[in-house]
Amino acid sequence: MSERPCGVEAAFRTTSGRVRGREAGDGITAVLGIPYAAAPFGARRFREPRPAAAWDGIRDCTAFGPISPQSAELPGSPVWHPGDEDILTVNVWAPEHADGGALPVFFWIHGGAYTFGSSAQPDFDGTVLARAGLVVVSCNYRVGFEGFGHVPGFPDNRGLLDQAAALRWVQDNVSAFGGDPGNVTVAGHSAGGGSVVCLMGMEQTRGLFRRAIAHSVPHAFYTVELATAVTERIAAEAGVAPTAHGLLSVPPQALVAASDKAAARCGTEPVTPVHAFDPVIFQPVVDGEVLPADPLRMLASGAAREVDLLVCHTLEEYWFLHAVGAVREVTTEAELADFADALALPAHLVDGYRALMPGAPVLDRYLALFSDAQFGEYTTRLAEHHARAGGRAHLARFARRREGARPWHTADIPFAFGNLDAVGADFLIGSAPDAHDHALSRRMLLSWAAFAATGDPGWPALTPDTTPVKSWAVPKDHLTADGTSGLRALWHDVRFDLLRPAQATRPRSRGLSGA
Template identity: 85%
Template sequence: MTERPCGVEATFRTTSGRVRGRRDSDGITAVLGVPYAAPPFGDRRFRAPQPAPAWDGVRDCTAFGPIAPQSAELPGAPVWRPGDEDILTVNVWVPERADGGALPVFFWIHGGAYTFGSSAQPDFDGAALARAGLAVVSCNYRVGFEGFGQVPGFPDNRGLLDQAAALRWVRENIAAFGGDPGNVTVAGHSSGGGSVACLMAMDQTRGLFRRAIAHSVPSAFFTVELAAAVTGRIAAEAGVAPTADGLLSLRPEALVAASDKTTANCGSDPVTAIHAFDPVIFQPVVDGEVLPVDPLRALASGAAREVDLLVCHTLEEYWFLHAVGAVREVTTEAELADFAASLRLSAHLVDGYRAVMPDAPVLDRYLAIFGDARFGEYTTRLAEQHARAGGRAYLARFARRRGAARPWHTADIPFAFGNLDAVGADFLIGGVPDDHDRALSRRMLRSWADFAATGDPGWPAVTVGATPVKSWAVPGDHLTADDTSARRALWRDVRFDLLRSGQTAGLRAGGDSGA
């Protein structure tokens, strides 16, 4: 776990009561585990987040709060234990201010396939960003079934509703910590980046943030039918009916276990065809209420044109997921064809990757296609569609290679946070950082801080006619005036709404087919 801050105590007044944090030797004050909503259990389980109860006296906030129900055990991070309930908390890092001016606010949403993770992971420590002049906030929210499982009669997307509640906490409280509630940037990576995109599409978050940073945004969003099918499978695994009463009868640990078993069984008995290759069984649900439409369509319609957007993805996203055993291995042309069919990708696109990567083994082509389908192309299109609808958008790619270290999923985050020496970061970045890495980290962190403060990360914005790309690399970065790569050309006529409609084809146990 990240070490507790040491040094001088500092107190702040929130709408629920006073809190106590600690200031370190660099002048950064950390206030950790502050409730922004009531524990979402008991009578509040599966419901939208409710206001945090007030407290008397000064609440000690010098350690991270409990994390949401999950089975993951991540390096240096806390684990969830049955009985932990006060999970909806925020953390704040702020620097000492010489001039007393309000600080731009950077609000971080962790990733983890909408299933695991927490704000207490060491690579998400906000001290370095605070030293760059930001008020940094991170939050825990419901993940897995508690946050994204469909329960009849209860709201979908409870994890997104939690994030929206945390943003309302920021609007109401961040001024007490020195932050500017009128200058908030919401940011996230992977499912956290997907959450950022969803928040941009949601009506109830209007006015809660001014800018958005989204790294490696996944293209998967569930239909109501697919969410119901997943619930049916999990309920059957747990031995209950897929009804509100049946699901409420299960303790959180039982739902975690049933969800884990459902995920493990996807290789032989997938909910839909794509789950045989990538068994992520929780996604935001396009329910027409919390999430009116998928984010790409929302941005293309101009729904968030007032929000400045900075997106980034890595060049080899899925090599990481393969390395940690999170995706099925594909090594033959027949398996690759099955995979493409599961995503409704054309044979022309698969042939195109063979032409672009003529000497690559099947596994590498599979990972390249999957990475572009799930993250790279979707992330890039968000920027392009946002710009075409009148918004301001910027695009970056993480291209840093060093020895055997790949520019894979998650490698960019320790660099941008300035946490290259955090527990577990050596695996993410491929070894011990050198001087070139540290210089890259300073550049990436500065771009985040500048964008949060001014809306300009330091390179040209995407326009209707061109897609400039900043490539983060060592020993130096480079800028491409327009993204016209051969791989991107292969995706020109691919529609992501049709790829997602394929998710509902051939549903097993619990839903109807169709989009």
């Protein structure tokens, strides 16, 4: 239940104690940095999340909590400092509503290559979305080695287990903020979208949400063998054995530094051939326990057919990653052939993109292929497999273009959150927003809200035989039948389970010593 003592901000009663937030404007109360689990350090490091300790009195929750260990410094966002340990927190934006009925809940998982990011990024502020009639919740979780590094004898996918614990917190507590625990939508972007589709097939989250929104889902996961090879590289950079004892002896800040060094070395000594082009070294691990199978296979099996799914990707995902220097540049036909070989792409795909993009530079064809292999086609396949397995699925693509602005990775999120004026959003969306952009943002935000409330975002669901696609664009959107796409025809017989190499490569000369 909530309390509103005279002269102070709203107080809410959670299972751990009472909390007080701050007014965020227009009847929205933001309650930030609420612990949902105990600090995952000391004796709890590399273990599954444990319950948060209770407190007496009213806890002041007017500022975001500390973020997970990482080296990233993002615009307008907090940074991690050694000694910050109480990192497993949630934030709630709770609207006042006159009828007193329970509102749909929108639960957001941030992205960041499973390596960085936090719920405090300005474009993730839940105020505008809450005004649409949702209780908005976001969470911090362990990223990088703390959350996704393989440690012998400890659970894999600790970041996913953190997210599951935060969803259990929602079940136990969101009614105090006016939310309906029986109508929860889990949503995320990039690594957050990848997390969403992993959560859909995990036993630990069964019954914790009824709908899912996943934007720009990466085709990214490891076998245990690959995760072990990554740990070996990072342990070598840290100067310890790749054992539980060795890794526990390395402070979080040193493990972050060792992980950054291992990622930087991937350009010349990749753990898998793909790392030579995109050195993201942390991914969910298909361990058979926390994550029973890769998400595409789980959805195809009907493991989550009771969950409504909305997926979206941008038309030019990798142009953003190239712009920020996160991927290797490819400018010659020989380099493009090496890239295709690294991803095990069939030759007809390279030829087909050349035919469909006549006169385009090699770099553009490379980025287009990479975008579709890692995000676009994979995201679309998830929706199609879910529909064919008996689930309800909707598909959208972000196609907004303006002079100097591409529909690239991350550009869609400030639009859907209604945060076009947030710090850093101008770079993400590629230009200052105009009236058409604000109108598009409103349409996207309302589609999220409608889907969270009813399961219907405003356009037809996929069927086993048809793939209708909503294209978000300016000045107006359009609906197409995906079967008419030349690109989709190229991918028709390509099997994603054959695209990623199953074996780790081994360093050529420097070994695992880091010398």
